[in-house]
Amino acid sequence: MSHTSVAGNAGNGAAAVRERRRPFGTEDWWAVAVGLFAIVVAYALFASGGSIKTLAVAPARWSDFGALAHDFAAHAGNYLALFAAFAVVFSIAIAALGLPVVRFILGFAVVFVVSALIFALGAWSQASRYNLEPPLIALALGLIVSNVFAVPAWLAPALRVEFYIKVGIVLLGATLPLTLIVWAGPVAIGQATIVSLATFFVIYGVARALKIDQRFAAVLGVGGAVCGVSAAIAIAGAVRARREQASVAITLVVVWAIVMVFALPALSRALGLPTGVAGAWIGTSEFADAAGIAAAQAYGDFARHTAGAVAGAPDASLQAFVLMKVVGRDIWIGIWAFVLAIVATTRWDREEGAEVEAKTSAKEIWTRFPKFVIGFVIASALVTWVASHYTLAEYRSVVTPAFVAPIVALRTWAFTFCFLSIGLTTRFGALSSTGLKPLAAFTAGVVVNVAIGYALSVHVFAPYWLTLGQ
Template sequence: MPHPSDLPTAAATDDRPVGSDSRSPLLRSEDWWSVWVGLFLVVLSVLLWALGGSIAAIAPQIAKWSSFPALGAQLGGHAVTIVALYVVLGALFTLVAQFLRIRTAHFVAGFTALFLGAVVITIVATWSWASAYNLEAPLVALVVGLLVGNLAPAPAWLDSALRTELYVKVGIVLLGATLPFTLIVKAGPVAFVQATVIALATFLVIYVVGTRLLGLDQRFAATLGAGGSICGVSASIAVGSSVKAKKEQVSVTISLVVVWAVAAIFLLTAIAKALGLHPGVAGAWIGSSEFADAAGITAASAFGEQGLAAFTLVKVVGRDIFIGIWSLILAVIAITYWDRRDAAAAGAPRPRVDVAQIWHRFPKFVLGFFVGSIVLTVLILAVGTAGSAAVTTDVINPIKDIRTWVFTLTFLSIGLTTRFRDLTSVGWRPLAAFSAGAVVNILLGFGLSAGVLAGFWSSL
């Protein structure tokens, strides 16, 4: 999910790609780079294991602590591993920054500050006092980021490292490497059907309320509907471009997605815990009802591996893959009806439909998610039952630890780039239309996840 901080601003123009670019999309897209970085870490972990080592050497795991002497002992024991992780992730993400034409000095300084923040947050979250109040690292990172980001906006050098989209997609690729492909095959169709029902219902509610009741422009309503039903900001940008919505309409949609997504983190987590939902059910509900991958993972992380697995199946497998398809469908509708009307009025030729939009808009990190899952599944099948325990200990568990650190970077970035004042600038009609869809989304998602399909998600 691209975050508003990834969009060009006057203050950060020098840190963003500008102008025409002749480089291959494989090298200039954060979407593709999330695949390369994620799969590099997966392949590295397999190679190190095959050579008798383990990627655990760069995967620090700070255990729960209750006294400062105990914390000091842990930090002393993990100091080398923490530094190694900083060097590896810093090198990889700085390489990405080079290709994205972000100032290297700015990015390195910003990433260093962000990583140090992640270390502090991990320490706080593993404190026994914080554990007693269920203050998990994602929630701590989000709250700290929101407080700091809204009280003191990030300087340009830090802003250049707040790459929410990049971090979350790398984390999702790593998440794929911890899920057996057999599970994806088994649960994928159910996740797809559930996501399809909810996405269609949410889109239609936002579009109909927006156009029929509130008088919004059709292109604007379509952009709002896509942002609230498919994949948040990514869908807003893709569909907004496809239907030729105005730039300010896309910006309003992005603001609504971000604010609602952050609110839903606290809302869905609190309700799921209050009702005592099974982790799999809670994860599926979050996957159905959250608007953004990063925000959804923040909420799903509170429900452990089962919650993350269910969330990923519904959100990534069920909803994210719709971006390209919906972009094409809505582009056809816009060209066939809305553009024909506008072209006729202006005496201009009617534009053609570009089927290639399906591939251009398709979220490439989903491919990395599947490849990561296949690689680990093949490895486990190759070593058999006798070697599967070693693969879990030396490969899968360290990947989970690295994934947790990457997600902490994500959550902190979300908080630091979210502005509460954005909600006041969108107007009441777009807010009302989007909120109507969000309410239907949450209620329908709960009904399917905790009612109709509760048995399936509980047995995941």
């Protein structure tokens, strides 16, 4: 799935196992619960004539600091209410996962305040001129702080990258009608299948040619072919790779994901790609959900703030990314885990003279399946049902401002928390431990991934992505 810290990755697999065993659910399911709770509350208020617009606060466009200060002062109560709402709901999930709630709230207060300042910078009237899009600002700021200064340990409990991004994706479902998923989903799955297979076999083949262990090669291959960190952890467990091998794969995923979060929007802009096409390319070629969403949202913001610079609806970039990455590629985690677990237990273990302790079952797919995708589909279905009661004109004039737009604002906050956390938990120094052979194998997959993704998005399936959001 998405991104996690490079530092301390060796313990991620064990941590994931411990979290799955918690009596009060997993991070995936709590992200689904939090996202759907927000949507249900928003709809209940909308149906009764109200709205959660008072919570959906963000700085207005400004050109001088006096205007910015006045805007913050005028909406101080809204910001405090939004912080309290996030803190309470998130803390319930944090407590259920057995994590330190007080430490989380203290750290989250800092994350929230910095995120608000990032929003303010993005609302500057000259922001688009200098490419100061909030997702990229959050990521860049976090990277600078974490690699130049020491991030205090008390802040760590609030840097919940995976949790924030999963909540954001569930909320994102409320902005993508189910009809859009049904229409473009098969295209996304088809494109994702081509990319997943091609990238995996290139990385695996190059790794084996470089004499890299077959289990390690499989972890590298799926890490590049599907969705990065979660895929690497899942496959390492499925094929029984060593913990340090999963750590190296995660490091490579993180580094390339960060490179792509800046490179893909810049290349798309230089090529003048329409928003839907660019979003599909980003969804095909990024290695982490969080980084990809930052890239897609930044490109959409560029289209929104510079009218006419690129074709397509601004939201189409993020919609295409989600269809490609969440609907198309992420479902391959369970498939690859299931297939490679069978290969490892029936072939590799026997070749190495190991005993086969247990049979692989179809339940492996469900175990590895990213559960937040279910929340995303439920949210999409709910909004589709709501939209069915209105004409298109009524939906745009009534439903969107009072129901959908506030959810979009909450989604943007969740994504910003995530992007900032990514930067604050990434240490480039860890790359030195990866070695040249794994780097060479993974980079070969990057080249193939980007090239095939471009060809499929810009040429083969362009008719679908061009009309997305229209």
